[in-house]
Amino acid sequence: MTMHAPALRRLLLGAIAAFAVACMPAAPAAAQSQTVNVYNWNDYIDPEVLERFTRETGIAVRYDVFDSLETLEAKLLAGRSGYDIVVPTNEPSFSRLIAAGALQPLDRAKIPNWGNLDATLMQRLDASDQGNRHGVIYLWGTIGLGINAARIREVAPDAPLDSWDLLFKPEHASRIARCGIVMMDSQIDVLPTVLRYLGIDPNSTAEADLRRVEQTLMAIRPHIRTFSTGGAIELLATGQACLAFAYSGDAIQAADRAKEAGQGVEVRYVAPKEGAQLWFDVLAIPRDAPNRDNAHRLINFLLQPEVMAAITNEVHYPNAVPASKPGIDPDILADRNVYPAEEDFARFFTVRAVPQAAERARSRMWARFKAGR
Template sequence: MPSDLTRRPLALAAALATGLLFSPSWAPAAAQERVVNVYNWTDYIDPAVLEKFTAETGIRVRYDTFDSLETLEAKLSAGRSGYDVIAPTNEPTFSRLIAAGALMPLDKAKIPSAAGLDPTLMQRLRSSDPDNRHGVIYLWGTIGLGLNVERIRALAPNAPLDSWDLLFKPEHARAIARCGITIMDSQTDVIPSVLRYLGLNQDSTGSDDLRRVEQTLLGIRPHVRSFASGGALEQLATGETCLALTYSGDVIQASARAVEANRGVAVRYVAPKEGAQLWFDVLAIPRDAPNADNAHAFINFVLKPENIAAITNEVRYPNAVPASKPMIDQAITSDPNVYPREEDFERFFTVSGVPQTADRARNRTWARFKAGR
């Protein structure tokens, strides 16, 4: 999600060497050159898809990356960012940009590939974009737990591995603390999951509900080793931590890296039975995009089944184009942690933006949690 991600391994240097990818600030375009300026999460694309886009359309891709939603929002809020395509997460950034009038309504006639998007997932996105006017789903995932099962079982043999209890019950967190607990440094992503765990509405802004969240978090604070501003991928992959609250794709990538390293670390992802937050990274066009037609062409190209399949194969995050699945590695499509089963979606929830006053209250709660008081 999302939010601050240190996402997937990618040989970006090789792509840079092709001359197709470079920062918009590096050099001005020639007057006759057709370009599209893309601003995406770090390590979140297949460079071959970008090369293919340029080869087929003649439109040169200028590609910049960000590693936090705060960075993206700062660029867009200043205006005249120079970007044509951005990839915000649905909450809070995508919905805030819509409310601020910073995004252009998409011309769906210029994006015929959008007709292939999963209507159920697009319906879920309506909690952030009521009419699906301002963005289309790029990649998506859930927020849950990354586990080193062997090490957890050695320390807490009776702890439930399919429940938020594993983290939020102090007795389990205390037992597991010796092998490391990591939590993403994002109140936006964590607090809704705690609310849901407590049987409350994930969008609650009530002071009593927030107090219960704070009590729950402070109860495990002594056992949390670290907060990961960019997700917990490396900590899990190297065995530095054995339990992490983070993004599904980070855990899946950590598992793959651990296998490659062959150091005896085995990682798996769990979407807890009480519910897991479903998030979407969205392709959108800033209202002042200098090359709006090229932006529409880029989005349309990315959403073609063969192209979005290549991206999923590279980064191991699911996409929202069902026709792409036959072209995705079977090891990915058959993994329910990447492509959840239909019944799993009953446990997933999306969040809506909260008022500014409630967001400030959540930030204060988060600050007290991190400080341990």
């Protein structure tokens, strides 16, 4: 069986880390180990970047992945996660972890490449982390729809491809279900979008607004094939699904994999006209990280322009290091789904953490939605 490059790189990631660890001499018990333990989103790094870091520093990278903010928060809030770097999304997870004391302030003196960051984007992050004390932007993007337009046109020729109506109106979803609908498995990401779609403040905690969200979602529940976050990439790329509520980069990765496979599947990303959530994924260090110096070294390494360019070229998410742009594939830079134009930002919105009681109510509603009752 032929293995395409992205799949091969994902397999190599674990091998790289394992080999590096095996080659490291044992460290004294009192000192930090010659490793750095990373907890990142799935399909969200160029493995060659990690290999280069180990080669240049002698520090091995142990790399684990998650596919939802709920999973990340549960691990961090429980304490003693063993991770040195985590990658939460700015809202609500990053700000909530800061408030809980789960993250430590960064030592800028150990991150000289801090100056490479886009000041405007970091200012946007300030709303979640006053003074930018606890994290730096790794990658960013929007949340929208991954679509196989040809398949959708076959089953729902009149459905609007540029609107959330494509998913949230039952008359469209019922027909599109024949070629497969994937819902992101994260109420943290989905509910604010539904609120915005309904013309409600995405940060609303009103019970009446939550009921409207539940009614909207329950109306399409029979038409959802599966709940998955990172798994949407393969489902779209292989033609097993034609519509997915997805992160922008995941849909764009799916488009690339479909093209590489050469099976006639065409996928593209849409930031719907009613609005798309803008988010930032942040490099942060847990309060109880066992290898803090190594974590700072890896963050500083990642903020090099050529390193961030390699990551963006691999995963097709924009980064926050402007000097990386000369090293980024021109087709990626020209794609407004990856690097939105200034006027596109008028349609984007951001969210903030909601009070704990409201979060519990949202979680209960999400559980009912997934269960279909």
